[in-house]
Amino acid sequence: DAGVIQSPRHEVTEMGQEVTLRCKPISGHNSLFWYRQTMMRGLELLIYFNNNVPIDDSGMPEDRFSAKMPNASFSTLKIQPSEPRDSAVYFCASIPTGRGFTDTQYFGPGTRLTVL
Amino acid sequence: QKEVEQDPGPLSVPEGAIVSLNCTYSNSAFQYFMWYRQYSRKGPELLMYTYSSGNKEDGRFTAQVDKSSKYISLFIRDSQPSDSATYLCATLYSSASKIIFGSGTRLSIRP
Numbered sequence: 660d661a662g663v664i665q666s667p668r669h670e671v672t673e674m675g676q677e678v679t680l681r682c683k684p685i686s687g688h689n690s691l692f693w694y695r696q697t698m699m700r701g702l703e704l705l706i707y708f709n710n711n712v713p714i715d716d717s718g719m720p721e722d723r724f725s726a727k728m729p730n731a732s733f734s735t736l737k738i739q740p741s742e743p744r745d746s747a748v749y750f751c752a753s754i755p756t757g758r759g760f761t762d763t764q765y766f767g768p769g770t771r772l773t774v775l
Numbered sequence: 776q777k778e779v780e781q782d783p784g785p786l787s788v789p790e791g792a793i794v795s796l797n798c799t800y801s802n803s804a805f806q807y808f809m810w811y812r813q814y815s816r817k818g819p820e821l822l823m824y825t826y827s828s829g830n831k832e833d834g835r836f837t838a839q840v841d842k843s844s845k846y847i848s849l850f851i852r853d854s855q856p857s858d859s860a861t862y863l864c865a866t867l868y869s870s871a872s873k874i875i876f877g878s879g880t881r882l883s884i885r886p
Contacts, residue, residue: 663818701781701878702819702863715873750818760867760874761807761826766818 663767665751671773677739680770682751683732689756692764693726693736697747708734741774748772776801781864781877789885794851798864798877801845805866808840810849813861813879822862823849854884 664683672678684691692707706716708728716726723742728734738745748771752764781798788794796810807826811819823838825831831838839848847864864877 702876704873704875707873718873752818759871761809761824763821764819764874766820768816769818 663751663753663765665749665767665770667770668768669771669773671775672741673775674742675740676774677737678741678745678772678774680736680738680749680751680772682734682736682767684734684751684753685755685765686732687756688753688765689731690754690758691728691734692750692752692754693734694750694752694766695747696750696769702750705736738772741772743774746772746774777878778802778875779864779866779877781880783878783880785881785883787883787885788854790854790856792854792884794849794854794858794882794884796849796851796862796864796880796882798847799845800847800866802866802868803842803845804868806869807867808838808847809865809867809874810836810838810847811863811865811876813863815860819863856884856886858882859884 666681690709693705696702705718706726711728726736748769750766750769752766754764779800809824810822812822813819825838825840828840828842835852837850861879861881863879865874
C-alpha cells in the first residue's frame with residue numbers, strides 16, 4: 660500500500676487566497692484525521708471523520724476552515740481566506756476500520772503551507 | 776495551562792547514552808498514554824502505547840507512567856544516531872476519545 664497520500668507537499672500562497680489541501684487515506688481505513696503542526700502550538704487535531712461523517716470539529720480554529728470527506732478515499736481541508744498565521748504543516752492520518760484511537764494512526768507526509 | 780506539557784529541547788547526547796524524555800499532564804482522567812516519533816519532514820509514527828500506570832518495554836525503549844504524579848517518561852537505552860528525531864507524548868481519555876499531543880522534544884544523538 661502507498662500509505663496516506665497528501666497533496667500538495669508544499670504550498671505558498673498570498674494572504675486572502677483560497678487554499679485546498681487534499682488527502683487520500685489508506686484503503687480500508689474508515690477514520691480520517693486532519694492535524695496542524697506549528698512550533699508554537701505543536702500538533703493539534705483539527706477535525707476527524709468516521710465513515711465519511713465529521714465526528715468532532717472542535718479543533719477547527721474558525722469559520723475560515725472547512726473540511727469535507729465526500730467518499731471513503733478522499734478528503735479536503737479548505738482555508739478561505741488564508742492568513743499568515745495559518746502557515747503550518749498540515750497532516751492527514753487514518754486508522755483501520757474497527758480500531759480505536761490507541762492503535763497507530765498512519766500519518767501522511769504532510770503539506771507545508773506558507774501564507775505570505 | 777496546556778493539558779500535556781513537554782520540554783521542547785533540543786536535547787543532545789552522545790551515542791550509547793541513556794536518554795530520558797518526559798511529559799506532564801494535568802487531567803487525572805487520562806487513561807491511555809502514547810509516544811510518537813517524528814523524523815524531520817515526516818509524519819509522526821506510533822512508538823509505544825501504555826494503559827494506566829506502569830512500565831512497558833520494547834527493545835531499547837521503555838515507557839513509564841506514574842499517574843500519582845501525572846508524569847510520563849520514555850527511556851531509550853544504547854541510543855543510536857538513528858534515534859535522532861522529535862518525540863511527542865500523547866494522552867487519551869479512552870480509546871474512543873481524541874488524542875492530545877505534547878509539543879514534542881527534539882532529540883539529537885551525536886556519533
